[in-house]
Amino acid sequence: MIQHRLNAGEVLVGRYQILNYHAAGGMQEVYYCFDQTLERHAALKIPKAGVKDRRFRRGAEMGARVNHPNIAATLDYYEDDSLTFLVEEFIPGLDLGQRLANEFHFLDPYLCAHVAHHVAKALHEAHGVGICHRDLKPSNIMTSPDPSIESIKLTDFGIAKLAESEIAAEMELFAEDESTLVTSNTLLGAVPYMAPECWDDWKSAGMPMDVWALGSVIYHLLNGAPPFGTGRNAIMNVAKYQAGTFKLTKPVWFGKYPDTRDLEGNLWDIITKCLAVDPADRPTAKDLLGAFNSLTYASGARxxxxxxxxxxxxxxxxxxxxxxxxxxxxxxxxxxxxxxxxxxxxxxxxxxxxxxxxxxxxxxxxxxxxxx
CATH class of the missing domain: 2.40.50.140 (Nucleic acid-binding proteins)
Structure with missing residues (x-):
């Protein structure tokens, strides 16, 4: 049985009552808590392994700068010699990675456009205040559990700064020992959506890496799998793509549905532009939002x-x-x-x-x- 560091019933700093353990990511444990001061439920996140890290604070400060309906709100941060935690809006539901693994084979063009449009809105807001997410992937996109996927929120901006350094360190280890990829959940989860420049110099890669990641996520939604595969295959295929020896193929069902043929074409155009090898050739988040705003798609209840x-x-x-x-x-x-x-x-x-x-x-x- 896994022992979590916080226990149900525990009250932190006289305010946040831990209700239960909720989930874990590569960089943090997440607890469902009740804010006794403001009488609301929230997600409370602590860095993994109890390590105090200033990057967690910087990440929280970054998250607090972004305020948008499609971004999970950062509500509070606390740090002392023995305890560090971040409080974030609690989003009931499942992350997009879970839904792709357990519920959807792929998304039809209407539902894909709906999801991707809202993620593009979140990315536009973040980039507008100078924040690069750096770890955009399905597991960092929270969704309401309904079949319409009505609510979509990009999360873990507060963890991105912490993940940045860990991924960089793991990439250095991977260059020496490829088994690192198998043992690192953080790196393994990020690889299928990582832009080629990340492998050249992770720390200097900027906002275009988020655009590449979004293009990869959109492809995954339509195809049921990431564009370049996973694990070592993804790394090798991205390298081949850079060299011009790997061709991006459309989902096999494209072109079979007259009603969505135009929308399929528009989504494919967005994907190919996002996956431009040269970061300078990719659209900005503003360009992406403009492209999605011009799409016509149905988004009725399902x-x-x-x-x-x-x-x-x-x-x-x-x-x-x-x-x-x-x-x-x-x-x-x-x-x-x-x-x-x-x-x-x-x-x-x-x-x-x-x-x-x-x-x-x-x-x-x-x-x-x-x-x-």
């Missing part, structure tokens, strides 16, 4: 359901490439194959999320996204 019939049978015989979904409210909804996003199927019993609109004789569904 429901969960199961396919109950496919293909649809006619009374007089024969079948059609259409079927029915039953939602969590036990209502039956019609759908057509041209609106179904999945690597296989549709098949009876598959779990899906979908948007719906009125229809006769049954409500219609579009798009329909296959879930794990």
């Amino acid at each position: 429901k969960l359901g199961y396919i109950t019939q496919y293909p649809m049978s006619y009374a007089g015989g024969g079948t059609a490439t259409a079927g029915f979904i039953r939602d969590v409210d036990n209502e039956s909804r019609f759908f057509h194959l041209t609106s179904f996003y999945g690597m296989h199927g549709p098949e009876k019993g598959q779990k899906v999320c979908f948007a719906s609109y009125p229809g006769v004789p049954s409500p219609r569904s579009s798009p329909i996204l296959l879930l794990k």
Whole structure:
């Protein structure tokens, strides 16, 4: 059993009551707490292994400078000889990495555009006040648990400064011993989204590395896997990409859906610009936000359901490439194959999320996204 350093019921500095252990990242442990002064719940983060580190304070100061609905707010910081902690807005839900691993095979273009647009807003706000995140990846993007992914917040700005030095040190070790990559959760998690200049000089890499990371995240959302793979493969493929011997390929399902063909093209254009080898050739966060602001995409509420019939049978015989979904409210909804996003199927019993609109004789569904 893992022993955590803070215990439920413990009250820090006469104010923050620890309710339970919540999660751990490469750089910190996270606890769910109650702020007894302001009577609100919050996330309380402490540096890993109890190490006091001034970078944790600098990171907190950086996080406090950014105020935006798509960024988790930094609320407080405390440090003395025996205790260091950061208090941040608590975001109920799951990080995007968890959802990609356990829920989504990939996102349809509408849902991808919705998520990426909000992350671009967060990045624009941070870069506007001179802050580079430096560790943008799905696990640092918190989402509400609903199938619409209504709430999206970029987090861990307060940890970025701490992660910066650790990643730099681990990259130096990796150059001497490649097994470092396997033993370091911090470096391993960052590698699939790291720009090529990071390997040349991590500390001098700047805001364009965040743009590259966002392009990699968008690709992951659409493809179900990062553009260059993971681990050592990602490092080698990025090097090949720099040399012009690795070609970025579109998701295999691109071009199959007439309704989203234009949006797919626009998203692919954003991805390829973000993944320009030369940092100077990448768009700025301001450019990215402008590109997303110009997109047209549906972002209506979605429901969960199961396919109950496919293909649809006619009374007089024969079948059609259409079927029915039953939602969590036990209502039956019609759908057509041209609106179904999945690597296989549709098949009876598959779990899906979908948007719906009125229809006769049954409500219609579009798009329909296959879930794990």
